[in-house]
Amino acid sequence: MTKQLITSALPYVNGLPHLGHLIGCHLPADVYARYLRQKGEEVLFIDGTDEHGTPSEVGAAKEGMDVEAYCKKYHDLHVKMYEGFNLSFDYFGRTSSEQNKEMTYRIFHALDKNGLIEERTTNQVYSPDDDRYLPDSYVMGTCPHCGYDKAKGDQCENCTKVLDPVDLINPRSVLSGSTNIEIRPTKHLFLQLPKLEAELEKWIETKKGIWPDIAYTVAKKWLKEGLKERGITRDLKWGFAVPKEGFENKVFYVWFDAPIGYIGITKQWADEDPANRNWEDWWLNASDVRHTEFMGKDNIPYHTISFPATLRGTGETWTEVSFLKGMNYLNFAGGKFSKSAHRGVFLDQALEEFPADYWRYWLIANAPESDDTSFSFEQFAATINKDLNDVLGNFINRVLKMTVANFGEVVPACGEITEAETELYALLDDTIKTYYNHMDGLEFRKAMADLREILVAGNNYLAKTEPWKAAKADLNRAGTILYTALNLIRLYARLIAPIMPATAERMNKVLNIETNPVWVPSKMAEELKTLTSGHHINQSEPLFQKILPERVEELRQKYKETE
RNA sequence: CGCGGGGUAGAGCAGUCCGGUAGCUUGCCAGGCUCAUAACCUGGAGGUCGUGAGGUUCAAAUCCCACCCCCGCAACCA
Numbered sequence A: 001m002t003k004q005l006i007t008s009a010l011p012y013v014n015g016l017p018h019l020g021h022l023i024g025c026h027l028p029a030d031v032y033a034r035y036l037r038q039k040g041e042e043v044l045f046i047d048g049t050d051e052h053g054t055p056s057e058v059g060a061a062k063e064g065m066d067v068e069a070y071c072k073k074y075h076d077l078h079v080k081m082y083e084g085f086n087l088s089f090d091y092f093g094r095t096s097s098e099q100n101k102e103m104t105y106r107i108f109h110a111l112d113k114n115g116l117i118e119e120r121t122t123n124q125v126y127s128p129d130d131d132r133y134l135p136d137s138y139v140m141g142t143c144p145h146c147g148y149d150k151a152k153g154d155q156c157e158n159c160t161k162v163l164d165p166v167d168l169i170n171p172r173s174v175l176s177g178s179t180n181i182e183i184r185p186t187k188h189l190f191l192q193l194p195k196l197e198a199e200l201e202k203w204i205e206t207k208k209g210i211w212p213d214i215a216y217t218v219a220k221k222w223l224k225e226g227l228k229e230r231g232i233t234r235d236l237k238w239g240f241a242v243p244k245e246g247f248e249n250k251v252f253y254v255w256f257d258a259p260i261g262y263i264g265i266t267k268q269w270a271d272e273d274p275a276n277r278n279w280e281d282w283w284l285n286a287s288d289v290r291h292t293e294f295m296g297k298d299n300i301p302y303h304t305i306s307f308p309a310t311l312r313g314t315g316e317t318w319t320e321v322s323f324l325k326g327m328n329y330l331n332f333a334g335g336k337f338s339k340s341a342h343r344g345v346f347l348d349q350a351l352e353e354f355p356a357d358y359w360r361y362w363l364i365a366n367a368p369e370s371d372d373t374s375f376s377f378e379q380f381a382a383t384i385n386k387d388l389n390d391v392l393g394n395f396i397n398r399v400l401k402m403t404v405a406n407f408g409e410v411v412p413a414c415g416e417i418t419e420a421e422t423e424l425y426a427l428l429d430d431t432i433k434t435y436y437n438h439m440d441g442l443e444f445r446k447a448m449a450d451l452r453e454i455l456v457a458g459n460n461y462l463a464k465t466e467p468w469k470a471a472k473a474d475l476n477r478a479g480t481i482l483y484t485a486l487n488l489i490r491l492y493a494r495l496i497a498p499i500m501p502a503t504a505e506r507m508n509k510v511l512n513i514e515t516n517p518v519w520v521p522s523k524m525a526e527e528l529k530t531l532t533s534g535h536h537i538n539q540s541e542p543l544f545q546k547i548l549p550e551r552v553e554e555l556r557q558k559y560k561e562t563e
Numbered sequence B: 001c002g003c004g005g006g007g008u009a010g011a012g013c014a015g016u017c018c019g020g021u022a023g024c025u026u027g028c029c030a031g032g033c034u035c036a037u038a039a040c041c042u043g044g045a046g047g048u049c050g051u052g053a054g055g056u057u058c059a060a061a062u063c064c065c066a067c068c069c070c071c072g073c074a075a076c077c078a
Helices: A019-038 A054-062 A067-084 A098-113 A193-205 A213-225 A254-271 A297-313 A347-353 A356-365 A377-407 A419-440 A444-465 A467-473 A475-496 A501-511 A549-558
Strands: A003-008 A042-049 A091-094 A117-127 A139-142 A169-173 A182-191 A289-296 A323-327 A330-332 A373-375
Touching: A003 A019, A019 A042, A019 A289, A019 A323, A019 A330, A019 A347, A019 A356, A042 A067, A042 A254, A054 A067, A067 A091, A067 A347, A091 A098, A091 A254, A098 A117, A098 A254, A098 A297, A182 A297, A193 A213, A193 A297, A213 A297, A213 A323, A254 A297, A289 A297, A297 A323, A356 A377, A356 A444, A356 A501, A373 A377, A377 A444, A377 A467, A377 A475, A377 A501, A377 A549, A419 A444, A419 A475, A444 A467, A444 A475, A467 A475, A475 A501
Parallel strands: A003 A042, A003 A289, A042 A091, A289 A323, A330 A373
Antiparallel strands: A117 A182, A139 A169
16 A cells, blocks of 8 residues: 655744744645545655754854754744644654764765766855855845845845846845955865756656646756756855765755755654664655655755755665645735744744634635735634634534533434435535545645535535424424434544644544544445434533634734735 | 746635636625524625737637736755
8 A cells, every 4th residue: 555755845943933834834734644644544744844054053143052052942942833733743853863964975975976976166255254154145235237235145136137246246244244255266066967857857747737737837947947067065064064075174055955854854753663663665665655745836946856866866766756735825914924024923923822723724725825825814813703613613512502402412313314414415425525536636725615615514404404493393303403413513523633633623522432533434324324322422612712803903913914 | 038826806716728608705785594602594786807999719717919017936045
């Protein structure tokens, strides 16, 4: 049976993640992982913090910390927040781990042996006052084309022209503002992507019509322009030292060892239980593995070109991406979420305001799949109030209240099945099939629309059968309706579990049934007869609370939502 | 002329590949119901489908051309 490897783009450790990061990859990956586990598939869901590179060094210096302690601090904060959102990683590791170092070296040596690594001397900006080489975007100056005085070394934001740092007039360090800037020649190692181009092209071509358009087209675009050799080392201290003579003072570029981190982190996972886990089962000559990757659109080139090239260049058979889910961006009320400006809603704040499931539901239902999407508290409140409170929460509440009032805390007997029930069965059989198709295709918004239709069907059923009237005229009939409705609640708890695990658990407690079992719905004519009459159920407070207009206004002010 | 994605009721989206009465959710209005969290169910109004008195066609949101706007990318931020 196929094993399901799921990876979510590794979040950069520097700073704290916001809602955009959550929906950009981690949350859809989690929903998919939970969905597959529920279907009984063998799943390994891997993620972790990406830790090397200039921003970590600079961030640590800013906080007056040792870079390793700094990374550990932020790694732990990431873990805490993802736990708060119930992300079900099998392992959440770190790219700075020993295991990843081992993996990085192994892959590097193989590439080197195959003649795919070449040495080049490049001119790099060095800032004596910062005591470091500066990446292009850490150099600022006046644009030679338009005169904009805050142009960055890689590109002028004003006239959008691509620049080289040496083009800048009056260059200065973004970090210290120092104008004491030198250009120093420095040796680096380059991965020879052009040698792998033909092979990659052939491979990408097989993904046409299978991967989402955005993933395929981005990959094609890079190939069309022709691949260029790519530097995989940097003049930094924080990173894996390059194991090659003459490069002792350099480290691997973060984008070289970060994707290898998927493998390194899998080894971290395996090392915790070596008797039962083996990383190679998932990554090396593992023909029975289907690998699904989740990431923001900015990550696509690395996951379609440089990382696959890195793996192929070793000459070994590594697990490649089978399906790539690229997401667009979630914006904040017309603007953007920003880590540096701390604009938007960050994950720790989000959890202080509302339960994780509120966010999970809204984000998945509004996932930026085909285009960038905006978050606003007003939209958020409207969706939560309608879908969760009114449609789902109220349905559960009215069914429970009616049951307890007429039959006590037990599932009533099921009498004769009428047309109302068979119609309900038919509708649900149909919609659930569509729902599963959309989930299998990782089309989350569409799946959520199906789910909503399924939830509405419950209220519709009650409107048609009017159990409150039947309770006065024909108690047997009322019992049959509530029996069916209670079974609907069970069905709902199962269906929403991948999206709202905590809510599903609460529903299961009310129904006094097992939580998170392996489950695939059978035909409704059987599925809606699973809870049998006489089964004890519990009473419950409403599952959700409405977000009132005053609260929305308060949140808008607090988070400085514009527009 | 760098590349890609997007522009469809007030808001959020589907439909575009493969042309055939423009659809869904929310919001608004009306009715029904009264078990339930002022909730639920039904019906209605609301759109020159970015622009072009463009092209092809019996027929264009859909195909072709030109232009405008938004977003992302452009290989040393990650």
